[in-house]
Amino acid sequence: MSQPPPRRWRLSRRGFLIGAGVVGGGLALGVTLGLPALRLALADAFEGAVPPTIVTTDPFLWFDIAPDGRVRLAVPKTEMGQGIHTALAQIAAEELELAWEQIEVVQSSSLGPVADNFGTNASNSVSSLFAPLRETAATLRELLRVEAAERLGVAPAALSAAAGSFFVTAEPQRRLSYGELATGATAREVPPEPPPLKPGAAWTLIGASLPRVDLPAKIRGAAIYGYDARVEGMLFGAVARPPSLGATLRRVAPGDVAARPGVVAVVIERDFAGVVAESRAAAAAAVRALDVEWIEKPPLQQEQIEAPVRAAPGRGVAVQRAGDAAAVLRGARVITAEYRTPMAAHAHLEPQAALVDVRPDRVRAWVSTQYAAGTAQAIARALGRNPRSVEVIPTYLGGGFGRRMISEVAIEAARLSAAAGRPVHVGWSRAEEFQNGFVRPPTHHVLRAALGPDGRIAAIEHSQASGDVIFPFVPAPIGAFFGADFGAWRGARITYAVPNITVTSERVPLPVPTGAWRGLGLLANIFAIESFIDELAHAAGIDPLAFRIAHAGDDERGRRLRAVLAEVAERSGWGGPVPAGRARGLACAMDAGTVVAHVAEVSRKPEGGICVHRVWAVVDPGLPINPDGVAAQTEGNICMGLSSVLFERLSVRNGRFAADNFGAYPLLSMRDAPAIEVTVLRSGDVPYGVGEPPMGPIGAAVANAVFALTGERMRELPLMGGNSNSPPP
Amino acid sequence: MNLTINGRTYQVADDPPRVLLWVLRDELGLTGAKFGCGAGYCGACTVHLDGVAVRSCQTPLRQAAGRAVTTIEGLARGEALHPVQRAFLEVQAPQCGWCMSGQMMTAAALIAANPNPSDEEITAALERNLCRCGAYARIRRAVARAAVLACGSGEAA
Numbered sequence: 001m002s003q004p005p006p007r008r009w010r011l012s013r014r015g016f017l018i019g020a021g022v023v024g025g026g027l028a029l030g031v032t033l034g035l036p037a038l039r040l041a042l043a044d045a046f047e048g049a050v051p052p053t054i055v056t057t058d059p060f061l062w063f064d065i066a067p068d069g070r071v072r073l074a075v076p077k078t079e080m081g082q083g084i085h086t087a088l089a090q091i092a093a094e095e096l097e098l099a100w101e102q103i104e105v106v107q108s109s110s111l112g113p114v115a116d117n118f119g120t121n122a123s124n125s126v127s128s129l130f131a132p133l134r135e136t137a138a139t140l141r142e143l144l145r146v147e148a149a150e151r152l153g154v155a156p157a158a159l160s161a162a163a164g165s166f167f168v169t170a171e172p173q174r175r176l177s178y179g180e181l182a183t184g185a186t187a188r189e190v191p192p193e194p195p196p197l198k199p200g201a202a203w204t205l206i207g208a209s210l211p212r213v214d215l216p217a218k219i220r221g222a223a224i225y226g227y228d229a230r231v232e233g234m235l236f237g238a239v240a241r242p243p244s245l246g247a248t249l250r251r252v253a254p255g256d257v258a259a260r261p262g263v264v265a266v267v268i269e270r271d272f273a274g275v276v277a278e279s280r281a282a283a284a285a286a287v288r289a290l291d292v293e294w295i296e297k298p299p300l301q302q303e304q305i306e307a308p309v310r311a312a313p314g315r316g317v318a319v320q321r322a323g324d325a326a327a328v329l330r331g332a333r334v335i336t337a338e339y340r341t342p343m344a345a346h347a348h349l350e351p352q353a354a355l356v357d358v359r360p361d362r363v364r365a366w367v368s369t370q371y372a373a374g375t376a377q378a379i380a381r382a383l384g385r386n387p388r389s390v391e392v393i394p395t396y397l398g399g400g401f402g403r404r405m406i407s408e409v410a411i412e413a414a415r416l417s418a419a420a421g422r423p424v425h426v427g428w429s430r431a432e433e434f435q436n437g438f439v440r441p442p443t444h445h446v447l448r449a450a451l452g453p454d455g456r457i458a459a460i461e462h463s464q465a466s467g468d469v470i471f472p473f474v475p476a477p478i479g480a481f482f483g484a485d486f487g488a489w490r491g492a493r494i495t496y497a498v499p500n501i502t503v504t505s506e507r508v509p510l511p512v513p514t515g516a517w518r519g520l521g522l523l524a525n526i527f528a529i530e531s532f533i534d535e536l537a538h539a540a541g542i543d544p545l546a547f548r549i550a551h552a553g554d555d556e557r558g559r560r561l562r563a564v565l566a567e568v569a570e571r572s573g574w575g576g577p578v579p580a581g582r583a584r585g586l587a588c589a590m591d592a593g594t595v596v597a598h599v600a601e602v603s604r605k606p607e608g609g610i611c612v613h614r615v616w617a618v619v620d621p622g623l624p625i626n627p628d629g630v631a632a633q634t635e636g637n638i639c640m641g642l643s644s645v646l647f648e649r650l651s652v653r654n655g656r657f658a659a660d661n662f663g664a665y666p667l668l669s670m671r672d673a674p675a676i677e678v679t680v681l682r683s684g685d686v687p688y689g690v691g692e693p694p695m696g697p698i699g700a701a702v703a704n705a706v707f708a709l710t711g712e713r714m715r716e717l718p719l720m721g722g723n724s725n726s727p728p729p
Numbered sequence: 730m731n732l733t734i735n736g737r738t739y740q741v742a743d744d745p746p747r748v749l750l751w752v753l754r755d756e757l758g759l760t761g762a763k764f765g766c767g768a769g770y771c772g773a774c775t776v777h778l779d780g781v782a783v784r785s786c787q788t789p790l791r792q793a794a795g796r797a798v799t800t801i802e803g804l805a806r807g808e809a810l811h812p813v814q815r816a817f818l819e820v821q822a823p824q825c826g827w828c829m830s831g832q833m834m835t836a837a838a839l840i841a842a843n844p845n846p847s848d849e850e851i852t853a854a855l856e857r858n859l860c861r862c863g864a865y866a867r868i869r870r871a872v873a874r875a876a877v878l879a880c881g882s883g884e885a886a
Contacts, residue, residue, distance in 0.1 A: 081824030081862045211821060218826035219814045221761020221801030225827065228760035236755070280755055281747060349765045349773055349861050350827040398763070398827030399861050430766045628821060632867065636824055639863025662770035662859065671856040673865035 036318060039483055043319040046486065047493065054117050057132050059140035060186055061113040062092070069164045069179035071098055074108045076116035077125040078370055079214050080397035080404070081636070082691045083629040084125045086212045090625055091130060094205040095137035095198055097161035098178075105213050110376035110392040119371030119405055121516065123592040123689025126625055130687050138195040140185070147185040148176050200685050207682070209628030214396065225396045226368030226409075227427045229355035234423040235264055237416035238283035240273040240290055241432060244655030245512055246297045249273060253291035260286055267419040274412060276420040280427070299655030300511055305343065309508045311444045311465035316506030317484035320493040323500035328459035332450035335539050339447070339528035341717040342649035344440040345657075345665060346517060350398020351433045356413035357423035358383065363390040363414060368397040369407040378407075379414045401640075402516030403437065405473060431660040439650055439657070440517035441467025441510060443488070445528035455540040457551060459500035462529060464492050467514040468507065469521060483507070487516060491525035491696055495590045496533070496551035497558060512652060519692035522591055523641060523699060527717060530587035530700030535713065544586050544704065545569050560595045560683050561588065564618045571679055572599040572616040582613060585705030589696035593688030595620040598638065600674070600701040602709060609720050612642060612674040612702055620681040622688045631678040634694040638676055641698035643668030646720045730794050734759065735803025741790070749793050750774045750785035753800060761801035761830050765859070772858035775831035776800045782838035801830035804837060813837045816875035817868075824862035832858045836872045840879050846872070 055076065056062070064072040073092045079085045085105045093103040108114045118124070141161060148166035149156040152174055160169045167175035200206075217223040242248070252273040258266045262282035267274045273290055277283035313326075354367040356379070363385060369375045372392040380387040397404060409426050417424040428436075443466040452458040469487030471479040479485070484505035494501045537547035549565050552558040565588060568574070578584055581603050588597035601614040617634050624630045647666050651658045659665035703714045730743040732752075739757055753759040753776070765773035767786050774786040777799035804811040810818070813836045823829040832855065839846055839854040846854070851872045860868065 081826065083824075211818070212823075214826070215818055215821065215823055218823050218829060219810070219817050219833065220805060221830045223826060224760070225763075227764060228754075230758065230760070280751060281745070347861055348825075348827075349771060349859065350763065350825070351765075397825060399825045401861075427764070430768065632821060632824065632864070635866050636863040639865055640861060641863075643861075643863070661766055661768050663768070667859050667861060668863070668865075669856045669859060670852050670865045670869060673863070673869075676866045 040318055040321055055132050056114055057136045059136050062136050063140050065178050065182035067179045069177045070102055070104055071096060072104050072106050074106050074113040076108045076114040077120045078394040078397055080400035082633060083212050083626060085214055086210060087126050087625045087629060088129060088133060089213055090205045090210060091133050092137045094203055095134045096141050099163040100205060100210060102164045107394055110372040115373060117373055119374060121370055121402065121405060123691040123693060126687045127593060127689050134197055135194055138197050139190055142195045143185040143188050144178055144181045146188065147181045151176060206625055209626055223396050225350055225398050226353035226366060227350055229366035229395055231355065231357060231423050234355060234425055235276050235278060235420060236280040236283045237274055237276050237413055237424040237426040238287040239412050240287050240292050241436060243294055244296050245300055247294040250293040250295045255291055257286050257289050265420040267416055272415060274416050276416045276424055300652050302651045302653060305510060305512060305652050306442045309442045309444045309465050309467060311446045311463040311506055313446060313448065313461055313463045316504040319484060319489050319505050320501055320503035325459040325461045325500040325502040328500045329448055329450050329461060334448050334450055335536060336448045337532055337535055337715060339445040339531060339715045341443045341524040341527060343442050344517060344644055344648045345434060345650050346401040346403035347667060348399025348401055348403060351428040351430060352407060352409035353427035354407060354410035354413045355423060355425040356410060356417045358414055358417040365392045365410050366395050367392055367407050367410045368395050368404060370400045370404040375407045375410050378411050382411045383414055383418055401518040405516055434657055434659050438513040438515035441469060441514035443524040447528060447532040449536055451540050455542055457498045457536060460494055460498050462492055462494060462503045464489065464525060465506040465508050466521060467510040469516055472515045487520040490520040491522035491591055497553035519695045522692060522696045523644060526589045526696035527699035530697055531703050534704040545574050548588060557590055560620050561590060564595045564597045564620050564681065567679055567681060568597040568599050568616055568618040571677060574599060583705050583709035585701045585708055587697035587700035587704060589693060591693035591696055593622060594690055594693040596694045596697060598697045598701040600705045602702060602705040610646065610706060614675045616677050617694060618679045618681060619690065619694055620683045621690050622684045622686045624680050624682055625687050627680045630680045630690045633690040634678045635676045637694035638698050639668055639673050641695040645699035645702060645717050647718050649718050732793055732798060734798040735800060743791060747790055748786055749788040749790055752790055753785060759800050759802055763827050763830055772831040772835060773828050775834040777834060777838055780838060780841055782835045801834060811837060812878035813875040816871045816878055820867050820871040820874060822864055822867040822871040824864050828858060828860045832868055836875055840876050844876060844880055846876055
């Protein structure tokens with residue numbers, strides 16, 4: 001039997017595709033415009049844009065064809081329940097002309113085959129990979145076609161592809177499967193010109209509600225998450241935690257901890273103390289037995305967290321400007337309102353976990369992380385290794401929600417493994433999860449507007465202030481360049497057609513670590529804006545639906561917004577009869593290119609508080625790759641959003657977050673979950689993200705319904721207030 | 730001491746005292762039961778003891794001795810999925826999936842005890858199983874569907 005020729009692993013001439021050149025173009029503009037104008041220009045350019053991504057388009061990195069014809073797709077994005085592995089498989093299988101059963105998904109690691117420089121976040125996985133993945137799959141298909149043409153002795157154009165085979169169109173029995181063609185095809189040069197793409201009218205997999213590829217393993221309990229990662233000879237690690245926020249290590253006396261039964265190593269470094277043991281419990285007990293002295297800061301209190309977050313017109317960085325809102329408001333009858341949102345925890349149900357095996361020449365880490373490349377770099381830095389010698393293999397994630405963009409646990413396990421010379425697993429407890437890391441920052445919003453004699457908004461001003469969201473993750477010069485945290489002002493711009501608009505965002509450094517939480521500033525900003533739009537509609541004496549439709553723009557996004565609003569009105573029977581004791585509220589958002597609107601139906605609970613009975617949601621993600629997946633993400637965003645807007649407020653007391661577990665930080669349960677009816681619209685041939693946008697409007701939809709029911713305007717989250725994280729009795 | 734888990738007998742030390750969850754996960758390699766809170770709030774660690782749903786993070790190991798422990802790995806009969814698993818798949822209920830072993834074990838115990846649960850009975854049984862992804866609407870639908878599937882196939886246990 002002859003040896004197959006070696007695979008030609010190399011990058012083609014069009015090896016890397018760089019998406020949306022927003023930043024580069026903006027930088028060029030800045031030379032002539034000056035900094036404030038440049039910031040505005042960038043904010044304009046970001047609107048609805050797909051974040052930049054750099055990804056290989058070499059088909060031999062993305063795909064591997066087995067002799068039996070099954071095709072493996074190496075996905076760069078991690079699966080945390082959003083269904084991304086399935087959506088990407090649909091896109092690839094469509095362009096490759098595979099039957100759905102013929103494609104199989106494998107997770108890329110930080111070293112490839114398809115490296116991801118961006119992480120899995122910002123609702124951008126489908127939107128940023130749609131074009132490069134289609135093009136890459138089509139390239140592979142055309143390579144297979146050329147190989148098939150040569151082998152069958154016909155012109156390439158005489159061939160058709162279906163279900164993983166090329167056949168002579170006029171003689172369908174003359175065919176070769178991809179498995180038979182693979183070796184020859186992969187020895188060919190990738191042509192420089194982009195291949196023809198399959199037209200949308202011929203799609204059968206894109207747009208189909210195919211079942212999730214990860215669920216068969218998940219329903220058997222066989223899927224492996226970071227907390228489940230196991231290798232032969234592994235040990236367990238635990239790490240000493242600061243007793244209060246901001247405390248640093250002064251001194252550690254190991255005492256006789258190393259001699260305790262089950263303890264393998266006590267690891268004491270300048271800023272780190274941990275123990276490696278035969279069992280998780282032995283490691284935790286040994287860490288508790290260490291004599292650790294901490295340098296503590298004066299204990300933080302809640303007043304120090306929220307009080308400095310105070311927005312005011314004229315402060316911060318302008319991120320949207322049209323006309324002259326200040327001038328119009330000066331002489332007018334101004335309607336004004338303030339809104340506030342609290343700190344929140346991510347509360348993903350799988351606490352951070354990692355298994356790391358540090359060897360002299362290489363490091364392997366299995367981590368439930370959203371950002372394999374960043375985690376690999378962090379491990380390399382901590383151990384003084386070359387990042388190319390560190391492989392981070394993402395497992396399934398038990399929720400992410402932004403928290404797993406940073407995976408400290410992997411660095412901890414790496415340091416412990418390096419010291420112990422064995423693989424070490426570290427899994428955080430729920431209290432470690434609540435007390436360490438970062439939280440969603442509090443925000444404050446001042447909205448001012450004036451109505452014209454026609455009842456339309458003549459001018460509107462949104463001044464928002466927030467703790468940091470993205471700045472903790474980007475180099476300081478980028479923060480200085482932008483001035484305002486572009487994560488914090490996500491959703492802060494006014495997307496209605498109003499002639500005079502000013503939106504400013506003020507960065508408030510806080511003494512607690514804050515950062516990305518699902519949707520970034522979206523939930524807070526849309527809560528404020530869409531509540532205020534409701535207030536304006538009532539002030540104008542116009543139905544909130546009609547008011548919004550009247551203010552939708554004449555451009556494509558405005559048309560999409562009108563269509564979504566009309567659909568949600570139709571589905572919910574807006575303006576029609578409502579069950580006694582209940583009322584409805586409407587809110588909408590345009591985010592990450594996706595347009596969404598919710599109608600919430602609420603009542604007062606007899607014992608006090610709000611009951612959300614039903615939510616009608618309409619979402620237009622441009623092109624829904626998997627409509628049922630879009631619906632699932634919409635339902636999930638509504639429930640997680642409701643949990644946050646109804647119940648969640650994380651506070652600080654005596655230098656610690658005032659919750660160690662779900663007793664003091666209750667989450668929405670099935671009892672409080674509404675019935676949800678989702679309608680997915682298709683408005684085009686380009687897909688936008690759905691991992692976060694549907695969360696945006698839920699707070700305002702509920703608050704607006706409460707106003708319709710009671711006349712009480714709720715301007716502070718959580719709407720059911722009062723949860724000060726009191727310790728459980 | 731002997732533990733009977735999913736019909737198989739395991740020999741485990743009964744000292745030091747520990748809870749069932751970590752013995753399953755860290756000593757026996759059965760990672761299907763998940764750790765979420767360690768305090769009984771979230772239900773991700775739910776398993777059956779003699780068919781009754783319990784929180785394995787709150788269950789002392791000794792309490793499991795001499796009783797039939799069933800975890801998510803033992804819910805299917807070989808290749809044949811339990812009606813609850815079939816329903817959760819059919820409805821595409823899981824998102825991240827971390828809470829789902831607990832949701833399904835709770836649902837399976839409910840249906841075994843009450844083959845035709847009302848909406849309120851489903852909520853009452855499942856409301857202490859948290860799902861951060863917010864898949865509640867589908868979980869509710871999947872449990873109701875599972876009851877129908879179990880009824881049809883007579884495999885509620």
